[in-house]
Amino acid sequence: MAKSKLTISDVAKLAGVSKTTISHFLNDKFEFMSESTQEHIRKVIIESGYQPSKIAQSLKSQNSFIIGVIVSDIESPFVAGLIKSVERALEGTNYLIMTASTDNSLDKEIQAIEAMRAQQVDGLIIHTSNNENNYVRELAKSNLPIVLADRSIKNGQFDIVYVDNVQPIQNVLDHLHEEGYEDIYFFTEDPEFVSTRANRAEAFNEAIKAHDTDNKVRIIKSDDFDMIKAEIVEIMERYVREGKKPAIVCEGGLVLFVVAKCMRELGLSLPAEIALSGYDDWGVFSQLGWADMLVDGITTVTPSVYELGQRVTDLLLTRIANPMSDHESVIIEAPLIIRNSTELRSYNLKQAQKKND
Amino acid sequence: MAKSKLTISDVAKLAGVSKTTISHFLNDKFEFMSESTQEHIRKVIIESGYQPSKIAQSLKSQNSFIIGVIVSDIESPFVAGLIKSVERALEGTNYLIMTASTDNSLDKEIQAIEAMRAQQVDGLIIHTSNNENNYVRELAKSNLPIVLADRSIKNGQFDIVYVDNVQPIQNVLDHLHEEGYEDIYFFTEDPEFVSTRANRAEAFNEAIKAHDTDNKVRIIKSDDFDMIKAEIVEIMERYVREGKKPAIVCEGGLVLFVVAKCMRELGLSLPAEIALSGYDDWGVFSQLGWADMLVDGITTVTPSVYELGQRVTDLLLTRIANPMSDHESVIIEAPLIIRNSTELRSYNLKQAQKKND
DNA sequence: TTGAAAGCGCTACCAT
DNA sequence: ATGGTAGCGCTTTCAA
Numbered sequence: 001m002a003k004s005k006l007t008i009s010d011v012a013k014l015a016g017v018s019k020t021t022i023s024h025f026l027n028d029k030f031e032f033m034s035e036s037t038q039e040h041i042r043k044v045i046i047e048s049g050y051q052p053s054k055i056a057q058s059l060k061s062q063n064s065f066i067i068g069v070i071v072s073d074i075e076s077p078f079v080a081g082l083i084k085s086v087e088r089a090l091e092g093t094n095y096l097i098m099t100a101s102t103d104n105s106l107d108k109e110i111q112a113i114e115a116m117r118a119q120q121v122d123g124l125i126i127h128t129s130n131n132e133n134n135y136v137r138e139l140a141k142s143n144l145p146i147v148l149a150d151r152s153i154k155n156g157q158f159d160i161v162y163v164d165n166v167q168p169i170q171n172v173l174d175h176l177h178e179e180g181y182e183d184i185y186f187f188t189e190d191p192e193f194v195s196t197r198a199n200r201a202e203a204f205n206e207a208i209k210a211h212d213t214d215n216k217v218r219i220i221k222s223d224d225f226d227m228i229k230a231e232i233v234e235i236m237e238r239y240v241r242e243g244k245k246p247a248i249v250c251e252g253g254l255v256l257f258v259v260a261k262c263m264r265e266l267g268l269s270l271p272a273e274i275a276l277s278g279y280d281d282w283g284v285f286s287q288l289g290w291a292d293m294l295v296d297g298i299t300t301v302t303p304s305v306y307e308l309g310q311r312v313t314d315l316l317l318t319r320i321a322n323p324m325s326d327h328e329s330v331i332i333e334a335p336l337i338i339r340n341s342t343e344l345r346s347y348n349l350k351q352a353q354k355k356n357d
Numbered sequence: 358m359a360k361s362k363l364t365i366s367d368v369a370k371l372a373g374v375s376k377t378t379i380s381h382f383l384n385d386k387f388e389f390m391s392e393s394t395q396e397h398i399r400k401v402i403i404e405s406g407y408q409p410s411k412i413a414q415s416l417k418s419q420n421s422f423i424i425g426v427i428v429s430d431i432e433s434p435f436v437a438g439l440i441k442s443v444e445r446a447l448e449g450t451n452y453l454i455m456t457a458s459t460d461n462s463l464d465k466e467i468q469a470i471e472a473m474r475a476q477q478v479d480g481l482i483i484h485t486s487n488n489e490n491n492y493v494r495e496l497a498k499s500n501l502p503i504v505l506a507d508r509s510i511k512n513g514q515f516d517i518v519y520v521d522n523v524q525p526i527q528n529v530l531d532h533l534h535e536e537g538y539e540d541i542y543f544f545t546e547d548p549e550f551v552s553t554r555a556n557r558a559e560a561f562n563e564a565i566k567a568h569d570t571d572n573k574v575r576i577i578k579s580d581d582f583d584m585i586k587a588e589i590v591e592i593m594e595r596y597v598r599e600g601k602k603p604a605i606v607c608e609g610g611l612v613l614f615v616v617a618k619c620m621r622e623l624g625l626s627l628p629a630e631i632a633l634s635g636y637d638d639w640g641v642f643s644q645l646g647w648a649d650m651l652v653d654g655i656t657t658v659t660p661s662v663y664e665l666g667q668r669v670t671d672l673l674l675t676r677i678a679n680p681m682s683d684h685e686s687v688i689i690e691a692p693l694i695i696r697n698s699t700e701l702r703s704y705n706l707k708q709a710q711k712k713n714d
Numbered sequence: 715t716t717g718a719a720a721g722c723g724c725t726a727c728c729a730t
Numbered sequence: 731a732t733g734g735t736a737g738c739g740c741t742t743t744c745a746a
Contacts, residue, residue, distance in 0.1 A: 056739035413723035
């Protein structure tokens with residue numbers, strides 16, 4: 001192992017050839033040298049532990065082989081799965097990823113993107129924290145390849161891959177109606193700046209309006225358990241007054257988790273007193289079956305985060321290869337997995353059987 | 358927004374000054390120019406959207422302001438928390454991070470490190486997948502700053518920050534004994550190449566040997582639920598035969614989660630039939646209280662992953678600033694949080710009260 | 715088959 | 731206060 005950094009000149013000197021020949025060797029242009037020099041150079045390079053500087057190569061070639069991945073919060077299992085699948089999709093290429101987690105702050109997001117631009121990244125994958133990110137909208141007009149992951153940005157022209165926000169909501173509602181729930185709510189974190197939340201809430205409103213004219217969207221904060229419990233209690237009080245079975249649909253993995261926690265702490269029994277369901281977009285956690293485990297199983301809409309990352313990466317590499325191609329939108333489907341938390345009919349059946357025994 | 362990339366020469370031409378002056382401006386050396394040129398340059402740069410190339414700066418200055426973060430699996434909440442806290446600790450500096458998730462493969466780990474070396478990273482934070490990583494051990498002898506996060510590498514000289522692997526195990530065992538458990542097991546994934554697992558298993562053996570001479574370490578695979586259930590069933594059979602209350606201590610968040618899941622599926626009741634506890638090193642998930650939620654609360658050893666990331670980053674920055682300083686080892690303490698899953702005495706008390714009623 | 719030299723975008727030294 | 735220029739490590743053209 002080399003003690004200090006060698007340059008191409010050092011290696012050329014060591015091997016007794018010119019920089020040019022070393023460079024040819026590094027770039028697999030073996031036709032420019034004899035077998036014997038080739039072998040000789042190989043040996044010298046291995047023995048010396050020489051690592052060509054990507055920095056210098058980048059400066060020359062004008063591409064860095066770095067993909068910038070900007071995400072809202074790396075600790076969200078959704079985001080971690082996204083990053084992992086991007087890395088997997090990049091295996092076998094020469095690209096590395098540079099990540100920045102913006103803590104859902106627009107300022108940090110812009111800072112991170114500027115820093116990555118300065119690093120001469122070859123492309124950007126963005127899981128934005130704000131759908132009004134002007135900076136990105138403008139940047140998209142330059143020639144820097146950008147693909148949005150799941151969350152869109154208003155009024156911009158982008159490549160984007162996102163999880164279906166409409167059909168799964170319809171499917172959940174159909175299922176809940178069939179099971180006999182009549183008072184259905186949608187819990188989401190603030191949808192103002194996050195397209196997926198807004199789109200899911202809108203799909204919910206659209207689908208529900210034939211059955212219900214009240215506003216059933218509840219905007220919660222996932223770290224304010226008291227507030228969430230208060231919302232749930234209000235729903236249960238209404239149930240007591242009006243007798244319509246209530247159900248809650250949640251916008252994403254975190255909200256679903258937190259609402260489940262609150263229901264448990266309130267001692268509610270599912271599916272008898274209330275139903276719970278929602279998007280479970282937590283990648284490895286979905287695989288581990290957390291929704292299967294809590295409160296005896298929660299019905300979820302379960303998209304493949306890995307597919308998302310794969311498709312995003314495909315799109316980005318395509319655009320890097322062909323900067324002038326038309327922008328594409330790709331939608332990831334998300335099947336409904338029905339579990340105990342919404343199966344009122346079979347619950348009722350079991351209760352009836354117990355009585356008969 | 359610029360359509361194509363501007364260079365310092367372009368900007369110098371636009372501003373009607375020399376490259377030197379622009380360079381001075383970029384490096385805040387305002388003493389070398391008049392107020393008026395300074396203002397003029399500022400305006401030109403903003404209007405043109407010019408971004409100095411870090412690549413060129415790096416080539417010149419011989420440092421990249423990139424920290425490489427090599428981790429075993431970014432989807433582990435422990436690792437995600439580590440990355441997040443490293444990023445936080447780096448806020449306010451000029452450093453960016455480049456991540457690579459190695460899927461617990463030694464080959465990929467070495468590849469990733471080589472790629473990062475080529476990128477001229479200024480330092481490396483490594484959460485290794487293999488404690489016999491020769492490549493890293495040798496690399497540590499070069500002048501590249503390296504700090505290990507939590508997992509150590511045999512026979513190497515490193516800066517390292519890790520979660521205490523001894524005292525918490527002792528604390529858990531003391532607690533379990535006090536509660537009346539007499540047949541205590543340690544569940545871990547294969548400890549052969551992962552120092553934390555090996556160290557915890559060893560601490561367990563050391564602490565238990567006064568009470569129990571059998572080998573109570575069970576090596577499981579976290580994705581093989583059948584195998585885990587079989588182990589648990591065996592333990593319960595022994596309990597039926599011999600009457601000593603069993604307890605399981607788990608090596609990390611994933612094992613704890615999976616074992617909890619299996620116990621639930623087996624219909625075991627905690628703490629009455631068996632106790633469960635272990636390291637909960639899942640950062641944000643610990644905060645969300647998953648261990649509080651499953652099977653009515655699991656007793657956990659709960660280190661702060663954020664502190665780990667913070668300390669690791671501090672150490673790395675210190676070493677970058679002062680390459681010749683002595684290697685440091687920092688230990689993160691981990692308090693024991695006692696929950697329902699091990700509280701046999703209060704459970705028995707309640708049962709007794711019920712009888713009296 | 716090999717090598718000399720220009721130049722990528724920037725910094726820093728040395729002039730003016 | 732401002733500018734000319736060498737050089738960081740590499741690639742690539744052109745010449746030998």
